[in-house]
Amino acid sequence: MKVLFVYTDIDVKGGARSYHFGLGILSSVLKKAGHTTELHYMFDEWDPEGFLTHIDRFGPNIIAYTSDSSQIRHVAKLVDLAKDRKVFQIAGGTHPSLYPQCIERMEALDAICLGEGEDALLELVNTLESGGDHTTIGGLWVKTADGTIKQNPGRCFVQELDSIPDGDRDMFNYQEVVDSDYDRATFMLSRGCPYQCNYCGSPAMGKLSEGKYVRFKSVKNGIAEIKDIVTRYKVRTIFFADDVFTIDRKYVKAFCEEYKKEIGIPFEVTTRVESSNYDTFRNLADAGCTRVAMGIESGSEELRRKALNRKMSNKKILQAFTDARAAGLKTKSYNIVGFPHETEEMHMETVELNRQINPDSIVIYIFNPYPGTSLFNIAIKDGFLSPEFMDEDFISRTDTPLVMKDFSREDILRCYRNFVFNVYKTNSLKKALIYKIYYSRIGEPMIRLLNSVKKPIQRFVMGN
Numbered sequence: 001m002k003v004l005f006v007y008t009d010i011d012v013k014g015g016a017r018s019y020h021f022g023l024g025i026l027s028s029v030l031k032k033a034g035h036t037t038e039l040h041y042m043f044d045e046w047d048p049e050g051f052l053t054h055i056d057r058f059g060p061n062i063i064a065y066t067s068d069s070s071q072i073r074h075v076a077k078l079v080d081l082a083k084d085r086k087v088f089q090i091a092g093g094t095h096p097s098l099y100p101q102c103i104e105r106m107e108a109l110d111a112i113c114l115g116e117g118e119d120a121l122l123e124l125v126n127t128l129e130s131g132g133d134h135t136t137i138g139g140l141w142v143k144t145a146d147g148t149i150k151q152n153p154g155r156c157f158v159q160e161l162d163s164i165p166d167g168d169r170d171m172f173n174y175q176e177v178v179d180s181d182y183d184r185a186t187f188m189l190s191r192g193c194p195y196q197c198n199y200c201g202s203p204a205m206g207k208l209s210e211g212k213y214v215r216f217k218s219v220k221n222g223i224a225e226i227k228d229i230v231t232r233y234k235v236r237t238i239f240f241a242d243d244v245f246t247i248d249r250k251y252v253k254a255f256c257e258e259y260k261k262e263i264g265i266p267f268e269v270t271t272r273v274e275s276s277n278y279d280t281f282r283n284l285a286d287a288g289c290t291r292v293a294m295g296i297e298s299g300s301e302e303l304r305r306k307a308l309n310r311k312m313s314n315k316k317i318l319q320a321f322t323d324a325r326a327a328g329l330k331t332k333s334y335n336i337v338g339f340p341h342e343t344e345e346m347h348m349e350t351v352e353l354n355r356q357i358n359p360d361s362i363v364i365y366i367f368n369p370y371p372g373t374s375l376f377n378i379a380i381k382d383g384f385l386s387p388e389f390m391d392e393d394f395i396s397r398t399d400t401p402l403v404m405k406d407f408s409r410e411d412i413l414r415c416y417r418n419f420v421f422n423v424y425k426t427n428s429l430k431k432a433l434i435y436k437i438y439y440s441r442i443g444e445p446m447i448r449l450l451n452s453v454k455k456p457i458q459r460f461v462m463g464n
């Protein structure tokens, strides 16, 4: 069977291309079973003609979309555009998994995959090929001939990550992805996260299936995959996209020892203040880690505790950043503005905490309420979002759909634009000014310009 995977990555505003781990792995699983796959990557700009031309050239039996909440409205339009092609259409990924009811609003969509798709998609493709009954496949919601939706029971999480083939990066023209992302390759060694943050999709994803949710690849397998990729592609640095790289400190130690011997390329990780200590940071630094990113999200202990379900103290956050720096690592903080029940005063605590920490780089997002998360339900219950708010309403990644009396949309956007400037203005005027431009109206054209100039200049300006 021919399967056309579709990854929309629209509105990245001059940002980098990215590899989708889920689609890469699904493609490998299907190819291993003898099927043929291609990818339609709709990057940055909406291009319906390119999509239809790809369908007509490749002639797929199945179109398989992935989507998070930021992309679902684009996916819905593509599903509709492809309806005349009479191809089986299925969607998976975070949004369809956590809000499968979205199938009702997409007339031409035949099925939704809830949670991990390796076994469910393979069974679907094989069943469609053999002409069997595809409406009973576990892990899927399927539209039957009379238009009703059959909600089949879930499946077990893949228990042994080593049993999954490495992702099909060739399908993504992977060198192009690496080149556009500061020569960086990305990897994931684990799946699942033990923490229960109220704004994150992971806790709900963890309830979709049976079995162990937090899982690791063996060190041997992880190293083998990295070795293969850095041999086949020109890579300067590596980023581990795992939610929390240091969940298991013993694993990190063992991995770092092997990495240093076998790979040695500079790398970065994301971790969490409670799961790291000086020794872990030292292990990372010794293996070639250059920077760790940690979520602060909000500097208000009260908001963190009550709304975000993040119980760490500010003291603990400060300590983790201090330890990382003492171990020789650069640091990066992740922050969010515009949470339900947040006020500008609380946001200023985020500015203040970042000032005290003075991370080497800073990222800020505007809070987006994702279905399946506790904060989505709170936003509806407390009247910050209309109960009808759904897929199509997910606006841009740089805006807020919440309407809050104590923190208006205008104020949230202003705080977002000024955040990094406000943090750095007391510590580094150069950085403050760069970020002032980055988050301003000319930020987007500037990023596009930077992407077209020589890489050393990009790296100097963006500190990457």
Ligand code: B12
Residues within 6 Å of the ligand: 008, 009, 010, 018, 019, 020, 021, 022, 023, 025, 026, 064, 065, 066, 067, 068, 069, 070, 071, 090, 091, 092, 093, 094, 095, 097, 098, 113, 115, 116, 117, 118, 120, 121, 188, 191, 192, 199, 200, 201, 202, 241, 242, 243, 365, 370, 371, 397
């Ligand atoms: C790595 C990562 C990225 C990478 C890679 C992009 C990507 N979409 O994979 C980068 C850095 C580029 C990225 C960007 C963004 N991300 Co991100 N990202 C992650 C992260 C940490 C891991 C995802 C992952 O690779 N998991 C491992 C793979 C194997 O799992 P998977 O992708 O879910 O795929 C499996 C199943 O979902 C399913 N499946 C997926 N697609 C399909 C399709 C079909 C047809 C089938 C049958 C099955 C299926 O099968 C796969 C294999 O089991 C998650 C958090 C998490 N732990 O899930 C956030 C997460 C997915 N990201 C999130 C967000 C918000 C974003 C951004 C919007 C951020 C931003 N503000 O710009 C963008 C959107 C980019 C885009 N176009 O999708 C949110 C999504 C929440 C939501 N409900 O929408 C998450 C869940 C984190 C969170 N805060 O909750 N992200």
